Amino acid sequence: MYDDLRYETSNGITTITIDRPDVHNAFRAETIRDLNDALRAFGNADGEYVAVLTGAGGSFCAGADVTEMPDWHEMTKEAYAGYLWGVQNVVRQLRGMEKPTIAAVPGPAIGAGCDFALACDLRVVGPEAVLREGFVRVGLIPGDGGAWLLPRLIGESKAKEYLLTGKDITPEAAVDLGLAVEEADDPLASARALGEDVLSLPAHAVRRTNSLVDPEREFEAYCERAIEYQWECVNDAEHHEAIDAFADDREPEYDRDYA
Structure with missing residues (x-):
């Protein structure tokens, strides 16, 4: 390539x-x-x-x-x-x-x-x-x-x-x-x-956490963005699977296609 x-x-x-x-x-x-x-x-x-x-x-x-x-x-x-x-x-x-x-x-x-x-x-x-x-x-x-x-x-x-x-x-x-x-x-x-x-962790949460790390961002701007990102994560299927796996004392199984 x-x-x-x-x-x-x-x-x-x-x-x-x-x-x-x-x-x-x-x-x-x-x-x-x-x-x-x-x-x-x-x-x-x-x-x-x-x-x-x-x-x-x-x-x-x-x-x-x-x-x-x-x-x-x-x-x-x-x-x-x-x-x-x-x-x-x-x-x-x-x-x-x-x-x-x-x-x-x-x-x-x-x-x-x-x-x-x-x-x-x-x-x-x-x-x-x-x-x-x-x-x-x-x-x-x-x-x-x-x-x-x-x-x-x-x-x-x-x-x-x-x-x-x-x-x-x-x-x-x-x-x-x-x-x-x-x-x-x-x-x-x-x-x-x-x-x-x-x-091995919920992919959307990983990406959004990575995006939140910004030393230049003021705290209030961070909080506003965190609300948006957290709402996305709350509605993410991998979050639900992680919670269910924790409750069932098992490893999570995420529905993903890997390249």
Whole structure:
């Protein structure tokens, strides 16, 4: 389906793998088009409930492939803005997705690759994982969302330490900071197991809960939205099945079609 990705779905969990291992999954323009299209496809697909984003060959994503990047010095500001918007839109889609997304980070996640991982709802890291907002090291700023995402995940002061120095976030630090759910020898398997945990719960409630998590939303706006979402859930068949299963002391059985 894609040149630079693998898109695989099994039992309701979709795995999107950036597949350029020879360059540590660094992206080119085609990769960004593929990622944006794959995320749209997942968001709109019936029977696909959780997405795991990962990379092939032991890396997550090493950021932009400098050997295939446009020559910025030959571009207009408008042309560059269009290029950067496409990279930002990967983060935008991940952040705006109601369906849960999990980053399985086996190795380096650098620059925009780090931002792709940060934009997911949950992260599992491997022993060789490195999360690095290294833009300042090459005289750039986190143009893909990192300086917005990281403070909201680990706090402003600690985020600035990593943003202003470009130093690595190790697997141990990622777990200690609450940035990662866990460190696992096989982060992809652990991410899929986490996805199965999410998948075992009423799907509409999961999506609406995910949507409610917004640090920018004022409390009264949250309460108004919660009324609408809770009413939807009260009338959802999976809510009724969950309540009946609890009362009968059994596992719920949801009437779903899995892709």
